[in-house]
Amino acid sequence: MHALIQEMLGFLQKDEIKALPEVGLTLYRCDTPIPQISYLQEPAVCFILRGQKTVYWGENCLSYGDGQYMCYSVELPITGEVLGASENYPYVGIQMKLNAPILLQLMIDLGKSSAHFSSDSPAQIGTINEPMINALHRLANLACSPSDVAILAPLIQRELHYHLLKSEMADRLYQMVAVGGNVAKIAQSIAFLKANFRQTLTIEMLANQVNMSVPNFYRHFRQVTAISPLQYQKSLRLTEARQRIKQKQGTLAQIAHDVGYESSSQFSREYKRMFGISPSADFQAA
Incomplete structure (x- = not known):
């Protein structure tokens, strides 16, 4: 080495x-x-x-x-x-x-x-x-x-x-690389979440998208990713938001709206909970 x-x-x-x-x-x-x-x-x-x-x-x-x-x-x-x-x-x-x-x-x-x-x-x-x-x-x-x-x-x-x-x-x-199994279905769901994380999604919608029951889908999603489907979606939104904030791509309100948040206060709370810093402080430090 x-x-x-x-x-x-x-x-x-x-x-x-x-x-x-x-x-x-x-x-x-x-x-x-x-x-x-x-x-x-x-x-x-x-x-x-x-x-x-x-x-x-x-x-x-x-x-x-x-x-x-x-x-x-x-x-x-x-x-x-x-x-x-x-x-x-x-x-x-x-x-x-x-x-x-x-x-x-x-x-x-x-x-x-x-x-x-x-x-x-x-x-x-x-x-x-x-x-x-x-x-x-x-x-x-x-x-x-x-x-x-x-x-x-x-x-x-x-x-x-x-x-x-x-x-x-x-x-x-x-x-x-399991073909047709539950892991493959969760991978399919992850691809769907990546493409649609800005939209309002429910567990029922995600489960139906991969032809799984809600309890089965939720259990296997957590087994594969160690987080829930909606936590995964939230992480995608906040990760995208932080990248835009670091590059100052618009105002905080615009960024929050662009990644799928209707409430600026909810965006600020969840951002600080995930990153340990408020979006406004992160924006100023960028």
Whole structure:
């Protein structure tokens, strides 16, 4: 791991985030702590080679650091912060997007069935092992060899997914690619919420949209995301609002209305409850 950290520190500028889409990785270097930032986290694995990060969603909070990774099996509106980074000890991390077709093919090749597995959280912390580091190192270096990417990148990506399936993440990843099961229906509902979070929605509407009973839908949604459907919608609204506030894209009243709030006072209460700061104070600090 030390060799990869040193190479990344030599490759990245201070406080640089560099996307390598050709190999499906994003590299991170932070020389200063990053305060809480809200965003929609896609299904991915976030490896921390050095440093510490805390993420929040709903009432949930997870911290992980040196030599650990976080696996997200569904899209989540989260708030994250990088702690303790400095010029003497920069944060170094890598994010890899999860590839559902690769996971599905590996599951078939391994003779596994998602029906044998269960998981009750959308995010889980694991320990980076040597095979993962070796594959990450080779995949990151491959970005410097464009002529080799088309042939070798899919092979190394498959290898990384294989190592994840052999780790403590197996339950979560098998559920992620379950076809026709409850997890797939919740993923469909999440996609619907993302596209329609500004609208007034009810549990009944969301359950009907995926052909599930209300109790069954609610139970499985909480099992997959660790928050309720309407909490998820609220998080999407407030995450979008905070991004607009940070960029000062309109007045607070306009922003509240644009993300689906009819009441400015309700927007202010829920914003402060989620982020610990009022929207007006956040706007002034932006």
